[in-house]
Amino acid sequence: MDATLSRYAQETAPRYTSYPPATQFHDGIGETQYRRWLEDVPRNGTLSLYIHIPFCKQLCWYCGCHTTVANKDERIGHYVEALLTEIRRVGETAARHARVTHMHFGGGTPNILSPDVFRTIVAEIQRNFRFDANAEKAVELDPRYLSDAHIAAFADCGVTRASLGVQDVSPDVQALINRHQPLEIVQSAVERLREAGIGAINLDLMYGLPGQTVKHVRRSAEAAVALRPDRLTVFGYAHVPWFKKNQRAIDETRLPDAGERMAQAAAAAESLQGAGYTAIGIDHFARADDPLARAKRSGRLRRNFQGYTLDSATTLIGFGASSIGCFAGGYVQNDPHLGRYNSAVQNGRLPIVRGVATSAEDKLRSAVIERLMCDFAVDVLAVQKNFDFDGQVLADGLLRLKPLQTDGLVEVRDGIVNVTAQGQPFVRNIAACFDAYSQACETRHSSVV
């Protein structure tokens, strides 16, 4: 990789799953503000619900998620009680009148819950919220611990989509990340889910892991394609050991450098596109006939905390420790600490610890950044017309783009920004030019490629 691109690859930037990014959340936003935003949810609005299950059987060393090892069933039991209470408490607010179009169980590992506990949580949600007949119900799953009884419970609860963690199929890489997972386990999980009628399958792959080479990445992509998933994600390993203690077990001497990471990302993209998948944004792939690929072609792609999505709900409510909610007025986040989350809920509170109110300027910048991340292009002036915010705020963004333009990452004409093929892996650097906070938070993010 040439020196200029290498410099961009090593810069840090948010993943822009929200704007302002979560690093801007502060403790000035709490329960009182959250309750106001919940009461302001329009009666005819649409809702997306996220439920976080922060437990795993064991920790993968690379993991960057909010999760912990559940060594006692009792611990999960206390958490589930708090979760049910939180669901009921939010269900008492005006938000209950809106229509749920999307429900997502993430983690951690939602299938660490017993099938009956999963049914109980879904039943509580359905008692408290109104579901659209076509609502998508998605669950993140660890294929190593997926029983037939789990699958039956998911099918009974109307789950339509399952995302399975694969990462890398080679035993030598799996040993370096503490995730032993023979491919047959994934194959069996996919087959059993399909037999039960859960037909929409996503597989997660990773590059940039210790010991990984282009050959490993290609082998994993080919093995994943053979399972005919509807969608795949290919995440670059985000190494943030100062923030995630479990990552300190990773042998840093075995981590691929920036050039190798770029080659691995390109190899994954080539294998998946060669097999007929459409590239979506920075890290998603979908079958050409998948609604996500169609949305990309028609400019209707969205980006939220789950990555690229069709979810166009106007409000996101997060349940469980660390979950984030998104409202017309701003973002809120629940306490990520399990003990504090449980006791806040048991003490009659909604466990918000931070958030941020979004200004008119934030909303405008957010729209520009979302289009860049989704379409690799944005008509800045056209976006500005849709916002009740008059200002030259975007002019500074265009100015900050100049060096990236000189380096061939973007082309800019009459306020229309087009990311070049060379610039696409660096779209986070490009989006950062429209981010008013980007210089303030550099060291807290991972490198962009």
Ligand SMILES: C[S@@+](CC[C@H](N)C(=O)[O-])C[C@H]1O[C@@H](n2cnc3c(N)ncnc32)[C@H](O)[C@@H]1O
């Ligand atoms: C909640 S897990 C998926 C479900 C289940 N826990 C599993 O691992 O099979 C979400 C996904 O995030 C990705 N991921 C986790 N830590 C990451 C990191 N540090 N950098 C990039 N991607 C990561 C992995 O691809 C993982 O499959």
Ligand code: SF4
């Ligand atoms: S990758 Fe999945 S299974 Fe592994 S520790 Fe993270 S959440 Fe748990």
